[in-house]
Amino acid sequence: MTPLDKKQLFRDMQEHPENYSDEQLEAMMADIDREPDAEAAWQRFEERTLSPLPRDGESLAGARKLRAATPFHNRRGRRWVFRVAASFIAVLFITGVAFAAIRLLVPLKTTEVPVLKESEKKMLMAFRVPADCKNPIVKERGDGIVITWLKGTWIQGDDYSYIEERPVCQSPFLAHTSFAKVMLDGKELDINNLPDLPASALKKMEKHFKDGRWINLITTPVQIPADVKGNINPELTILLTGTPPADAKIKSSIYIKEGIHESFDWKQYQYTSWTSQVENIGNCLKDVAIRKDHHVRVNVCRSVSQKHIDRIKKLMQENGVTNYELVRQ
Amino acid sequence: MKREIIQQLFRQHYDKMQRVARSLLYDEQESEDVVSDIFESLLQGEIALIPGTAERYLLTSVRNRCLKRLRHEAIARVAANDNPNLNLNPNLNDNADDERLTDIVEFVVGHLSPQEQRIFSLRFTDGCSYEDIAAAEGISRVAVWKHLSHIITEIKRQFNPRSL
Numbered sequence: 001m002t003p004l005d006k007k008q009l010f011r012d013m014q015e016h017p018e019n020y021s022d023e024q025l026e027a028m029m030a031d032i033d034r035e036p037d038a039e040a041a042w043q044r045f046e047e048r049t050l051s052p053l054p055r056d057g058e059s060l061a062g063a064r065k066l067r068a069a070t071p072f073h074n075r076r077g078r079r080w081v082f083r084v085a086a087s088f089i090a091v092l093f094i095t096g097v098a099f100a101a102i103r104l105l106v107p108l109k110t111t112e113v114p115v116l117k118e119s120e121k122k123m124l125m126a127f128r129v130p131a132d133c134k135n136p137i138v139k140e141r142g143d144g145i146v147i148t149w150l151k152g153t154w155i156q157g158d159d160y161s162y163i164e165e166r167p168v169c170q171s172p173f174l175a176h177t178s179f180a181k182v183m184l185d186g187k188e189l190d191i192n193n194l195p196d197l198p199a200s201a202l203k204k205m206e207k208h209f210k211d212g213r214w215i216n217l218i219t220t221p222v223q224i225p226a227d228v229k230g231n232i233n234p235e236l237t238i239l240l241t242g243t244p245p246a247d248a249k250i251k252s253s254i255y256i257k258e259g260i261h262e263s264f265d266w267k268q269y270q271y272t273s274w275t276s277q278v279e280n281i282g283n284c285l286k287d288v289a290i291r292k293d294h295h296v297r298v299n300v301c302r303s304v305s306q307k308h309i310d311r312i313k314k315l316m317q318e319n320g321v322t323n324y325e326l327v328r329q
Numbered sequence: 330m331k332r333e334i335i336q337q338l339f340r341q342h343y344d345k346m347q348r349v350a351r352s353l354l355y356d357e358q359e360s361e362d363v364v365s366d367i368f369e370s371l372l373q374g375e376i377a378l379i380p381g382t383a384e385r386y387l388l389t390s391v392r393n394r395c396l397k398r399l400r401h402e403a404i405a406r407v408a409a410n411d412n413p414n415l416n417l418n419p420n421l422n423d424n425a426d427d428e429r430l431t432d433i434v435e436f437v438v439g440h441l442s443p444q445e446q447r448i449f450s451l452r453f454t455d456g457c458s459y460e461d462i463a464a465a466e467g468i469s470r471v472a473v474w475k476h477l478s479h480i481i482t483e484i485k486r487q488f489n490p491r492s493l
Contacts, residue, residue: 045368
């Protein structure tokens with residue numbers, strides 16, 4: 001039965017329930033009330049809303065919707081960054097733009113990709129959509145500007161403000177000129193005539209999407225207010241539950257929360273995972289390890305196996321976390 | 330709204346929201362779209378939630394958006410029958426739709442029996458399962474289905490063009 005047939009059957013059951021047996025109605029109700037896979041739905045939601053590009057099989061209409069729903073990238077969060085970064089790199093490969101040795105290093109609170117090579121530390125680079133580009137959203141958005149900035153840059157959005165703490169960052173979103181206006185010191189940039197500036201010239205980036213869509217890159221000296229802090233919290237608490245909590249819709253045996261906390265209740269934490277591509281604990285640890293004054297507490301519930309404890313210890317070591325403690329329930 | 334809060338809300342309410350959407354649209358993808366659209370609105374800061382009202386707001390939003398979709402579908406169907414070449418913009422008359430949705434609530438209160446009002450509220454405001462409604466009302470699940478069928482049919486008849 002096709003989805004359309006099923007929908008027609010549903011409508012008919014609603015309008016003429018007298019034509020159906022109790023068993024048929026019960027089966028329909030069971031189907032409607034079955035428990036959805038919230039974790040998978042959340043993954044799809046994040047991909048849909050936070051990735052700038054349509055994925056395989058995604059329609060242009062869906063991509064348009066995504067575009068309308070995605071105010072460039074003023075969002076902070078870790079989990080989807082690698083997806084976003086992957087999209088960026090995919091675009092680069094698709095279009096033949098050469099960025100040698102772009103490497104994803106750290107899970108980021110903002111949507112940036114760290115880059116390593118000095119040659120890549122240009123503040124502004126043009127992205128050109130090739131004539132044979134098959135990606136409809138890229139074609140629709142058109143050419144864009146890639147922005148790179150360094151540690152110490154002041155980033156200010158509509159409702160947040162912070163000092164960049166990662167060494168080198170690059171917007172994986174291409175600042176498509178049809179989507180957002182990019183300005184340099186208040187003057188709109190011409191993508192055909194980008195100034196050749198080092199990333200170190202960028203002192204502040206203002207990103208505004210609530211009142212129009214514009215980015216202003218400031219290269220003149222700025223006085224950063226004392227209350228503006230870095231974007232990496234050096235304190236992190238990890239909760240190991242052993243097995244996924246029975247009442248958790250998004251199943252995992254590992255959760256996190258910024259700061260140091262004593263709770264062993266998973267509901268007080270945020271979801272993460274051991275291995276997920278878009279969000280995993282290793283990414284979080286790499287992020288925290290950037291801060292030399294980091295402190296990670298691991299709350300270990302009673303049912304946690306030695307295997308999980310060994311695993312978290314190994315991850316600490318792999319990701320450069322040196323100051324951590326295990327606290328058993 | 331912060332992403333962490335959105336994630337928490339998603340985790341807490343997705344189940345019920347999807348249930349409400351399914352029981353109006355009976356389409357997995359459309360239902361997920363409706364629910365996702367609401368969280369997108371929150372993410373973009375288009376909507377601010379008043380503390381303590383999150384669940385009610387989210388479920389009411391699902392119900393209203395689903396009813397709006399059904400109405401647009403019905404309009405499109407009628408229009409297509411009358412004029413196959415007509416290309417309707419589904420976003421037209423959004424304000425009129427919003428007023429209509431307020432009318433639906435008034436209609437429910439004014440035209441349905443007290444039991445049907447309770448069932449409507451349990452399903453579409455509280456996000457209860459058929460099982461829970463049956464238990465609350467002391468009736469069978471099939472009876473719940475029939476009540477809800479009657480309620481939805483009446484709403485459609487009242488508000489949609491030439492019925493569905």
